[in-house]
Amino acid sequence: MIRLPVLRPRLPSAEQLLPYLRTLDICRIYTNHGPLLEKFQARVAAQLELHDGGVVCTSSGTSAIIGSILASAGRATQQRPLAIVPAFTFVATAAAVMQCGYEPYLADVDADSWMLDPSSFIHHPVLHKAGVVVPVAPFGRPVPQEPWFEFRSRTGIPVVIDGAASFDTILQAPAKYLGDIPLALSFHATKSFGIGEGGAIATQDTDLAARAAAALNFGFQGTRNSHSAGTNGKMSEYAAAVGLAELDGWKSKYTALSNVMALYRQSMETAQLSKLLLASPDISTSYALLACRSSDEAKSVERSFHQHNIDYRRWYGAGVQDHKYFSNFPRAHLASTSDVLSRVIGLPVAPDLSETEVERVVTAIREAISG
Numbered sequence: 001m002i003r004l005p006v007l008r009p010r011l012p013s014a015e016q017l018l019p020y021l022r023t024l025d026i027c028r029i030y031t032n033h034g035p036l037l038e039k040f041q042a043r044v045a046a047q048l049e050l051h052d053g054g055v056v057c058t059s060s061g062t063s064a065i066i067g068s069i070l071a072s073a074g075r076a077t078q079q080r081p082l083a084i085v086p087a088f089t090f091v092a093t094a095a096a097v098m099q100c101g102y103e104p105y106l107a108d109v110d111a112d113s114w115m116l117d118p119s120s121f122i123h124h125p126v127l128h129k130a131g132v133v134v135p136v137a138p139f140g141r142p143v144p145q146e147p148w149f150e151f152r153s154r155t156g157i158p159v160v161i162d163g164a165a166s167f168d169t170i171l172q173a174p175a176k177y178l179g180d181i182p183l184a185l186s187f188h189a190t191k192s193f194g195i196g197e198g199g200a201i202a203t204q205d206t207d208l209a210a211r212a213a214a215a216l217n218f219g220f221q222g223t224r225n226s227h228s229a230g231t232n233g234k235m236s237e238y239a240a241a242v243g244l245a246e247l248d249g250w251k252s253k254y255t256a257l258s259n260v261m262a263l264y265r266q267s268m269e270t271a272q273l274s275k276l277l278l279a280s281p282d283i284s285t286s287y288a289l290l291a292c293r294s295s296d297e298a299k300s301v302e303r304s305f306h307q308h309n310i311d312y313r314r315w316y317g318a319g320v321q322d323h324k325y326f327s328n329f330p331r332a333h334l335a336s337t338s339d340v341l342s343r344v345i346g347l348p349v350a351p352d353l354s355e356t357e358v359e360r361v362v363t364a365i366r367e368a369i370s371g
């Protein structure tokens with residue numbers, strides 16, 4: 001059996017890129033808010049039902065988090081040195097807060113939603129030392145604005161949502177998932193909407209968006225004079241060209257990914273395992289997750305995948321605290337994070353994953369679980 005990769009991204013073809021690349025030849029503007037970026041930002045804003053100026057494109061999802069923090073909370077202070085981030089995330093969330101001078105405080109997530117629960121934080125003892133809170137959309141499950149808006153109003157602590165993988169899920173209800181709290185998106189090749197490397201900040205607060213854009217361009221505000229903490233996190237015209245072509249094909253890519261998830265659902269149902277599958281529309285179409293009932297069950301599925309030459313991924317590993325560099329930062333008791341991440345396995349995904357390939361995956365799961 002040939003190896004089945006865990007992810008086979010498909011981005012726009014050379015053919016689809018060519019018209020946009022020709023614009024580059026004509027304009028000879030290659031970065032710094034050229035015509036392709038302006039067009040891409042406006043089209044993303046329209047897609048998200050935001051006003052022009054509500055979307056700031058960035059060089060990565062990580063720089064979108066950094067820009068959002070610098071524009072809302074600024075850099076860490078002596079009085080508020082901590083950033084509260086969930087341990088249940090890709091390590092980029094913790095890396096981003098550190099780039100803004102914060103020490104990450106790794107919090108546990110709710111056992112069911114896999115997200116930070118704002119109501120459990122209102123009286124948290126570390127809150128008075130926190131300069132920013134960064135809730136994460138786990139596997140793209142979108143974070144509602146309202147509870148965090150209320151949290152911010154009550155505590156005065158800025159909030160930035162790491163919704164890196166949630167581009168497709170927030171489109172289900174933009175009004176619920178977009179608002180004054182800035183949302184950081186990733187357009188990494190592995191995400192459903194992918195351009196290679198890139199990202200965006202999306203918010204209804206256009207002043208905040210303008211400050212974020214400045215922070216990601218060395219703190220320049222119109223002139224070449226730095227007014228705030230900053231870095232270079234801009235999106236180039238080349239990346240914007242890929243973004244425009246990806247938008248052109250987005251509808252059909254999303255349909256293809258959704259069809260793959262329907263195949264998983266069908267096949268898991270036939271195997272009477274549908275309760276273990278977590279997929280779109282609950283989470284992003286870039287993930288199909290097997291949520292096993294125990295870590296032992298997960299290990300036996302992994303063994304079966306090895307035997308069948310099927311790739312899988314523990315996308316968030318065992319949690320941020322498990323990374324060597326982050327193992328000594330302050331943290332809560334991470335019961336839910338450890339439990340859930342010991343049971344969840346990322347299954348193969350591609351827009352062109354075939355029915356036969358899905359069957360192959362589900363057969364391997366069935367063998368492990370019934371055998």
Ligand SMILES: *Cc1c(COP(=O)(O)O)cnc(C)c1O
Binds near residue numbers: 090
């Ligand atoms: C992908 C991802 C990021 C990082 O995005 P990049 O574009 O790779 O910088 C951050 N947080 C989460 C939850 C992610 O899934």
